[in-house]
Amino acid sequence: MNFEQLNQHVFGDRLASRWPSSMSRRGDDMAMSALRAQKKALRKDFTARLARVTEAELAAQSQRVTEKLFQTPSYVQAGRISCYTSLSVGEIRTDAIIRDALARGKAVFIPYCPPESKTIMRMLRLLDVHAFDELQANRWGIRELASDRQSIGGEALDEDAMLDMIIMPGLAFDQARNRLGHGRGYYDRYLDRCHALASRTATHPPLTVALALTEQMSHTPLPVDEHDRKPDMILYAGT
Numbered sequence: 001m002n003f004e005q006l007n008q009h010v011f012g013d014r015l016a017s018r019w020p021s022s023m024s025r026r027g028d029d030m031a032m033s034a035l036r037a038q039k040k041a042l043r044k045d046f047t048a049r050l051a052r053v054t055e056a057e058l059a060a061q062s063q064r065v066t067e068k069l070f071q072t073p074s075y076v077q078a079g080r081i082s083c084y085t086s087l088s089v090g091e092i093r094t095d096a097i098i099r100d101a102l103a104r105g106k107a108v109f110i111p112y113c114p115p116e117s118k119t120i121m122r123m124l125r126l127l128d129v130h131a132f133d134e135l136q137a138n139r140w141g142i143r144e145l146a147s148d149r150q151s152i153g154g155e156a157l158d159e160d161a162m163l164d165m166i167i168m169p170g171l172a173f174d175q176a177r178n179r180l181g182h183g184r185g186y187y188d189r190y191l192d193r194c195h196a197l198a199s200r201t202a203t204h205p206p207l208t209v210a211l212a213l214t215e216q217m218s219h220t221p222l223p224v225d226e227h228d229r230k231p232d233m234i235l236y237a238g239t
């Protein structure tokens, strides 16, 4: 509920309409900064919690979640998938997934965040397993295609081609499938592009599958803003 709706709720239509709009805008701004502060505190908590997950635990959960994905019919059927390249801590490992998808002949795309932008993420095609083995860690330690390879395999949404599935990371998730990321809105913006393309070309947007460690599942509801898109499915070791 925003400030205007709250006024409406508490004071009814006539009184609410007397509040100057600058006042309700200020209320919205205050709600936004409270939400941002809340997200920031949660990111700190989850980052600390995830740093304590042992290597053995991470490997075991990654294997369990990977098996679950392999048993998911929409994964088996997907011809074009995007998958994140996992960090060494705090995320379900995706190496086995990427290798499997390439071996099955799927078109595989991985995220590329150009350093000149703080908001744009592209999905670049990983042509084969050799390209995967040669990936270099970027400024955040995330494996990406080097810039000289960028044009080789093309981009996922080039020529209006849609993705069938997006396998996405996150920092925390809740029971209502809300997702808290690292705070750049990369995936929310990318999904906006997919949805715009889907409506323009009368196709379906990709199925979004988030992979989570049990330590990433929040017992309390996460804060959400109007841009946040829920993944269609969350796979974690507990389910």
Ligand SMILES: Nc1nc2c(c(=O)[nH]1)N(C=O)[C@@H](CNc1ccc(C(=O)N[C@@H](CCC(=O)O)C(=O)O)cc1)CN2
Pocket (backbone or CB within 6 Å): 084, 085, 086, 087, 091, 111, 112, 113, 121, 140, 142, 169, 170, 181, 182, 183, 184, 185, 186, 187
């Ligand atoms: N493995 C993996 N790949 C991914 C993501 C992810 O979450 N995991 N992303 C999901 O979106 C994108 C990268 N997202 C990022 C979001 C925020 C910052 C960031 O705020 N960096 C800080 C410094 C590092 C830090 O705070 O830890 C900065 O640049 O100021 C970096 C990457 C694309 N690839």
Ligand SMILES: Nc1ncnc2c1ncn2[C@@H]1O[C@H](COP(=O)(O)OP(=O)(O)OP(=O)(O)O)[C@@H](O)[C@H]1O
Pocket (backbone or CB within 6 Å): 039, 170, 179, 180, 181, 182, 183, 184, 185, 186, 187, 188, 189, 192, 225, 227, 228
């Ligand atoms: N689709 C969008 N269009 C415009 N701004 C957006 C969009 N999605 C997110 N933002 C803005 O980007 C900032 C970061 O968003 P948010 O905190 O939701 O990131 P996140 O989903 O946690 O991170 P990430 O997707 O990078 O893992 C916020 O200021 C948010 O308002």
